[in-house]
Amino acid sequence: MAREVYAWAVKRKVKGIALNQVFLHIASWAGPDGFCKFRSVRDIAEAVRCSERTVQRALDRLEAPVSEGGLGLIRRVSRYHANGAQRANGFVLVGYQPGLGLGDSLSPTGCQFDAGGRGQTVTPDSNKDSGKKDSPLNPPSQGRPRRAMPCDWQVPPVEGLPAWAHTMASQWPDDAYAAQGEAFQQKALGHGLRQADWNASWAAHVQKVHEQVMRSAKPGGLYAVPAPTVAVPLPLPSPVLAQEREDTHSNQLREALQRDLPSRMWERFFAPSAYLFADPGLKVICPNQSVRDWLETNATVRLRKAGDLVRPGLLWVTFEVEVRTGPSVQSDLRRAD
Template sequence: MRKHVLVLLADKASDDGTGIWASKPRLAAELEVSKPTVINTIKSLIDDGLLVEKGLRQNSNGFTKDYAINLDAIRRLPLANQSCHQSRCLTGQNDRPVKPDNLSSQAGAPHQSNSLTQTPLNQPEPPLGVAPARHKPAASSKQVRVNVPVVGCHLPKDWQPPAVNELSAAVTRMVAQWPAGAFEASCKSFYFHWQSASGPNAIKRDWTSALELWLVQDNLRMMQALAAGTSFEWAAPTHAAKHSVSKRVIARSDEDLRSRAIRAELVKQLGKHAVDHWFSAVALLCDGTNLRVICPSNWAEDYLRRTFHAEMSLAVKRAVADGGAVSVTFEVGAVSDNAARPEDETDAR
């Protein structure tokens, strides 16, 4: 199992062994083992010095650990003698020199060579002064790396989540325990995440299977929200038309040019559609290098803080702080009676 886990981590790592931040449930699903097995195996690799924990990296579900493979430790593993051992196993011969034949006791008998190449009989002798011709060894074939095309596609812009009863039986039973609207909210997060993703990992063969894995990883958060009494009614199908756009906070009218610059940076990172959806009702007030994010509800404050904190910090650095240190704080403010419309964002910009 250690070898399987290490090979999978190496497949996800960069050329220098760094940049491994796959979640434990995803690794367990790809290896078809349990999550505790993956955790214990990674712990043993860290204890042996083959894997190094670099820190934490933010993702859509909070944070995940960032690992790196210790290439120096891998090179020091006792693997050099395997080739010799395998050669002896394949040929059945030991490393001792071959005993020479007693030519005197076998006079007149044809010579039997122990080598794999035999000299053909009746070969004409070369003329005097001319060296015998030697056969050139066949050129060794070099391994050619073939770029296998990635089969699949990006998540379509008009993608719609399947009905709950169209998912696998286990996922259907799991989602049935969630509060009303939680499934639709998780599907929205899934959509915005993969719409803004890029690279080979953003190409999937089966987006329904990818959604099921996303829901399984989101189950803990949804059950915690259920225990805390968090409401997802705004995303429920029966309330979608009424709550499709949250009411705007009153402090939205206090935004200035710095706020517009921060919103423009967010559009570069997340895309206009995601910014219009999640930030049209939110006020972004900049005080020096501190950004106050005033949200219309407790749920919006919690979600934006966990999902977009890193993106907002980077937007403040680029827009107003010139790359210096910044801080981002979240709070809930009073809302107005008028609903925020995405087109208002376009007019403001």
């Protein structure tokens, strides 16, 4: 532990038990330059004794800029093995300056970590690799921002993969490419994952699951069935039954959200959910866990602000997944009204 780094982190006075514990844990593993070489989500969860999902949410909040409702205190740095597989993330303490213990809004000027060669100095905001093509074997420069998966992202065609990934995917059984693509997208959206290049991450995923896909194929099956050559869209979730309990304020909120949001984002996450006002808060009923996690991670602030315009004095927003136990659910909901 670098005492100066840890002392700097303590002075940030991060509010929230989970946020503070995750932040201080990263700081405790950071070197004198303010860079934490490697701590996986699992490592952090075991150390601070909370779930991996709680750690992921805390990391997203710590990394997001203040303008987006975050704290802007860390920056994740992707690290890769020589074969392209992703290693545990590194973390830059944003604002810390070696030797000063203080910081402005900038990251450290340089940090030491093992990125394919011992003792290599990397500047997080460097654009020295900007002319290279991004891929898992040649990851994007560390200065590129990591962003959540766009709502309109689609699995790229097999022909668009790097040669090594194309060779693997073209051997997969029929429909395996589409199924893996849907699982990859659901995980990214559900956990609020962030990457600098989602297509490169997908190519790395193809390599990671190749042996598993081939082992799961039925004996005697076709191993060279052409994979889809067009982007594979993810089916939209069905609207929740709780929409029948919405009132005039709910409709006003829906109109405001639909007007301000991109169409794909509205259709996938906001339209299928129900918005029920209960003073002094808003309860959002979601169609599945993936939508719930995405909305809670990415839209809590937006919903609180939009809801307050519809019904001033809104204090909280909660998220639930609608539980459907059988065909009688819809009639039961109607009787409850």
